[in-house]
Amino acid sequence: MTPDELKAALVEAVARRRAARALGGAMTRRLKTGNLLIEAEAAQRCDLCGAVAETRPYGPRGENVCFSCGMKDRAAAERAFKQRMDPT
Ligand SMILES: [Zn+2]
Secondary structure (H helix, E strand, O other): OOHHHHHHHHHHHHHHHHHHHHOOOOOOEEOOOOOEEOOOOOOEEOOOOOOEEOOEOOOOOOOOEOHHHHHHOHHHHHHHHHHHHOOO
């Protein structure tokens, strides 16, 4: 990553964090229409491997995990995803 790419990535991460704060934190959310809106989120630390990446709460016990860790236990990730989609 060149210094210019790093600067651009940092500027984008700050903009995403500001947008997330303006929306009250969570960017992935259920709309009043009932539709689930899934958006890119600022990079966070994966609870399982420690990598800084876009994470989702699809770990075996609800951990925030990177895509790679999420795919290590695909069944658990799918359960967590379905739970999010339809929490009833
Ligand atoms: Zn991970």
